Amino acid sequence: MSRINGFVGRRDFLKFASVVGVAATTFSNRFWSTQQIAVADIHPVNPNSISPNEAIKRLLDGNQRFIHQKRQYPDQSLEHLRLVAKAQYPFAAILGCADSRVAAEIVFDQGLGDLFVVRVAGNVVSDTVIGSLEYSTTVLGSQLIMVLGHTRCGAVAEAIKNEPLPGRIGLIIEGIKPALAKIKFTTSDLTEDAVIANIQYQTEKLQESSTILAGLLREGKLKIIGACYDIDTGKVNIIT
Numbered sequence: 001m002s003r004i005n006g007f008v009g010r011r012d013f014l015k016f017a018s019v020v021g022v023a024a025t026t027f028s029n030r031f032w033s034t035q036q037i038a039v040a041d042i043h044p045v046n047p048n049s050i051s052p053n054e055a056i057k058r059l060l061d062g063n064q065r066f067i068h069q070k071r072q073y074p075d076q077s078l079e080h081l082r083l084v085a086k087a088q089y090p091f092a093a094i095l096g097c098a099d100s101r102v103a104a105e106i107v108f109d110q111g112l113g114d115l116f117v118v119r120v121a122g123n124v125v126s127d128t129v130i131g132s133l134e135y136s137t138t139v140l141g142s143q144l145i146m147v148l149g150h151t152r153c154g155a156v157a158e159a160i161k162n163e164p165l166p167g168r169i170g171l172i173i174e175g176i177k178p179a180l181a182k183i184k185f186t187t188s189d190l191t192e193d194a195v196i197a198n199i200q201y202q203t204e205k206l207q208e209s210s211t212i213l214a215g216l217l218r219e220g221k222l223k224i225i226g227a228c229y230d231i232d233t234g235k236v237n238i239i240t
Contacts, residue, residue: 052223055092055144056238062109063236075111084113092116093136095206096148097123097155102229104148107236116142122155122198123147124175125205134212143222145213147206148236149199150229156194176201199226199239 050058065071075084093116094104104110104117116136118129136142149156158165159176179201183193203226207214216222226239 049089049141049143050091052144055142056146056223056225059092059108059110059146060236060238063107063234065109066107067234071109073111074109075114081112088113088116088140090114090116090136090140090142092144092146093133093142094118094146094148095120095123095125095129095133095202097121097150097153099150099153099231101231102148102150107229107234116140121172122153122159122176123149123202124155124172125202125209126175130206130210130213133206134210137216137222138212145206145222145224147199147203147224147226148229149195149202149226149239151192151195151231153191153195153198156198157191159198160191160194196228196239199228202226203239 091114096102096104096117096119098119098121104115104119108115116132118132120126120129133145137145155172156176158169159173159180162177164170165173176198179198180194182201183190183197185193186196187193203224207217207224213222213224217224227236228239229236
């Protein structure tokens with residue numbers, strides 16, 4: 001390869017770049033092909049795996065500790081941080097609202113690596129949410145998904161108002177509106193009834209929109225439930 005004043009000649013450089021490009025493309029194709037096969041064929045071995053019902057109990061027990069101010073702050077030591085840095089095996093996945101008052105690890109008294117949490121305003125199911133939860137179940141081995149809504153949800157309240165919203169906020173609200181047609185008036189508060197309807201709707205949508213999750217449900221390897229967090233008391237109630 002010729003050099004001029006210490007620099008590679010343009011013609012030789014283009015030849016060299018062409019060879020490198022072909023090699024890189026070949027490697028990339030082989031790499032991603034291998035990766036796709038690996039992900040498709042993966043069978044997670046979770047050393048901390050627990051059944052869906054055990055996972056529910058663990059969450060509700062933690063919530064009780066949170067309510068009664070008897071938190072244990074589990075899995076939050078420096079030693080545990082170093083342990084989960086090597087690999088994560090969350091025992092449950094949470095689809096929650098992005099509301100700053102509903103942090104799953106806190107309200108369930110859990111620690112690092114315990115929960116795989118996806119948060120979006122209104123706990124709305126979307127393609128990216130589904131993909132994240134498919135990953136938590138098929139790759140990480142979580143056997144429980146909880147759709148966690150909360151009382152006095154602002155996103156649900158906006159959906160009830162049905163007024164134009166700026167930017168892309170309206171996209172979130174559109175994802176809640178179908179739930180309003182399924183409201184069951186079980187309380188004296190329209191917003192709270194709508195919150196429950198939205199939790200149920202998003203739970204159903206999650207099950208119906210993913211062939212991967214549907215397959216795990218059929219095989220008894222996954223449970224998807226809805227729950228509502230009371231922002232006044234801190235209590236989480238399962239929604240049936």
